[in-house]
Amino acid sequence: MRVCRRDSILRSGFVLAPPHSLAQAIGGGVGRNRISVAISFAIVAVAAVTLYHLLRGIELGKFLAALEAQSPPRILIAGALVVAGYANLICYDLFALHTIGKHKIPLRVVAFASFTSYTIGHSLGAATLTCGLVRFRVYSFWNLTVVDIAKIAFMTGMTFWLGNIFVLGGAVAYAPDALTVVDQSPPWLNRAIGLSGLFAVACYLLWLVPRRRTVGRANWRIVLPDLQRTLLQIGIGTLDRCLASLSIFVLLPASPAVGFATVVVIFVLATLLGAVSHAPGSLGVVEAAILLGLPQYQREALLATILTFRVLDFFLPLVIATLMFGVREARLLTRRAHDRGADTALTL
16 A cells, blocks of 8 residues: 555544554553452442342332423433533543643544543443543544553543542531441541541642652653642532532432432442443442432332433433444545545546
């Protein structure tokens, strides 16, 4: 193949890095870490057993009645919050791209990459790897390499965990009884755990004060954001967690009254367990944790809330993201076929 033809294909994004090297770069040993795999299986197994016991006494009639009783305006509000949450995910990628010095990616491309990668990657499980694969397919058109995608994964992961630690730490410190329902520890100990999370975030911020910090080496070296930008990073992650928690909060039954901080503790903890489990879509893990953590509600009504939230936050976005990505790939295949036909005509 001529060099000019190869360069045009590279610019079009049709030639990708070998899948095994990409998976190795992004996955960071996913599948080889026996401890991680054991933890994932343990979480899924415990969730499955818990979910089985919690659903044994569910009455189908009451569950269907709870679904019909849900307020359409509340569903619309929850849907709007879900949309806002997905829009906030764009900030994850924008922040990561600016941190690694990639400023020229159009916003529409960043929006497409963030939405499809998070949605499709999360639904497949092992999100670090699968999100990275989708991101690479999109960003490779803009000359981003495997190393760049790995750096993006690292920075978005930091944003996610900083936001989670800050939100969960603050919520547990404020409402330690919410965590007691799950871990059966005394409230004073749970409050200490929450304050420890906030203290860890504060220590990280103080560590950034003297000078710019770096992690990694050679091509994998990343200059961490300074204090001011890290506060922005925490804000992005915090907004993400608050919007997601609020979207399920507005769907909960009006009675009994449960504070927002309690819902934040249970929901954020549930999603973290789901993320660590690597289960596709965290299915089963999130449901078990919420049903276990919010015993104040009738189980049929709570299950109806969870199902509605899943449709809004998971199934509908997954369908939309899959269609968008499929249409894009079909257009690229059509363009490649057209280019091949044009090359054939030129050679004749």
